[in-house]
Amino acid sequence: MYQNDLFLRAARGESVERPPVWLMRQAGRILPQYRALRASLSGFKELVSSPDLAAEVTIQPVDELGVDAAIIFSDILVIPEALGLDYTMVEKVGPRFPRTIRSQADVDALRPAEEAPAHLGYVFDALDATKRRLDNRVPLIGFAGAPWTIFAYMVEGGGSKTFSKARRMLYQDPQMSHRLLEKITTATAAYLKKKVRHGADLIQLFDSWAGVLPPNHYQEFSLRYIEQLCRELEGTPVTVFAKDARHAISGIGKLPCQVVQLDWIADVERARTLVPGKVLQGNMDPAQLYAPTDQVAEATRAMLDRFGRHHIANLGHGVYPDTPLEGVKAFVNAVKDYRYAD
Numbered sequence: 001m002y003q004n005d006l007f008l009r010a011a012r013g014e015s016v017e018r019p020p021v022w023l024m025r026q027a028g029r030i031l032p033q034y035r036a037l038r039a040s041l042s043g044f045k046e047l048v049s050s051p052d053l054a055a056e057v058t059i060q061p062v063d064e065l066g067v068d069a070a071i072i073f074s075d076i077l078v079i080p081e082a083l084g085l086d087y088t089m090v091e092k093v094g095p096r097f098p099r100t101i102r103s104q105a106d107v108d109a110l111r112p113a114e115e116a117p118a119h120l121g122y123v124f125d126a127l128d129a130t131k132r133r134l135d136n137r138v139p140l141i142g143f144a145g146a147p148w149t150i151f152a153y154m155v156e157g158g159g160s161k162t163f164s165k166a167r168r169m170l171y172q173d174p175q176m177s178h179r180l181l182e183k184i185t186t187a188t189a190a191y192l193k194k195k196v197r198h199g200a201d202l203i204q205l206f207d208s209w210a211g212v213l214p215p216n217h218y219q220e221f222s223l224r225y226i227e228q229l230c231r232e233l234e235g236t237p238v239t240v241f242a243k244d245a246r247h248a249i250s251g252i253g254k255l256p257c258q259v260v261q262l263d264w265i266a267d268v269e270r271a272r273t274l275v276p277g278k279v280l281q282g283n284m285d286p287a288q289l290y291a292p293t294d295q296v297a298e299a300t301r302a303m304l305d306r307f308g309r310h311h312i313a314n315l316g317h318g319v320y321p322d323t324p325l326e327g328v329k330a331f332v333n334a335v336k337d338y339r340y341a342d
Helices: 006-011 032-039 043-046 051-065 078-082 102-107 115-117 121-134 147-158 162-172 173-197 217-230 248-254 267-275 286-288 293-307 325-337
Strands: 088-090 095-096 140-145 202-207 238-242 259-261 279-286 311-315
Touching: 006 043, 006 202, 006 311, 032 043, 032 051, 043 088, 051 121, 051 202, 051 217, 051 325, 078 173, 088 202, 088 259, 095 217, 102 147, 102 173, 102 217, 121 140, 140 147, 140 173, 140 217, 147 162, 147 173, 147 202, 147 217, 162 173, 162 217, 162 259, 217 248, 248 259, 259 286, 267 279, 267 293, 279 286, 279 293, 286 293, 286 325, 293 311, 293 325, 311 325
Parallel strands: 140 202, 202 238, 238 259, 259 279, 279 311
Antiparallel strands: 088 095
């Protein structure tokens, strides 16, 4: 079906000649063509909500970098917006929610979770446009924020070092917290299933704020809902990424997902023992790409040796916006030149 199906074969645990490679945030400010397009628009949300432009940006790194998979250009915060909680994206600051969830009445005032996909037609149109333009060159990744991460934004009102408002709610009103998480999970499941129908070949779940929860709360307020999403997506490969939550790796290993993403702090050898049978993805330090290109290539080969087989090469988080393009290309090319021993 695909001219290059290396990514999907690796995600399914099949034997491959080399690890596939893509980068989180590969469609973005590292590419001059992206910067030129963004300069002509009013802001990030205009780009996300314009299907043809989102498709163009999604494909740019496939053309420029030669990566083995595309990831649809979108935002995890389309889910709260679809539920009726609007946000703004402030340049160099991040998302801001003028209205937040503070009470059960606020939860009840959200739109019905099952209706969320009806408010996200632009995402599905972007998937359709991207599939047409990719013309079966590489697979397409869809994604969503894990329910806890979406909850954190909806309660906190934006990014935070501590997410103390969101974490306080877990302690003060766990029942209401679960009701909100259930609504987010139901909306996300419906959204992701429709993404698959519109051509997403693999789904990645980003639990960006997993690391602020203690292990018992991660189990109760995050992992159980990620598991529900994995089960809802049965038949579609799923990658789970719990950033800064190394205590969660063993629990993720028990989920019905196929791929576990590691951040750059994670110990690869230990992770292998905790998630037997899973494919690992990651975990180059994004800052490594600031180094001279020969050092980037050397570090990449060393990383690939550590992982061995059943690995998808990536960074331990998204590529930083000011990363030199030469460093990114050195990383990608080093992976593409690598071969497993017979």
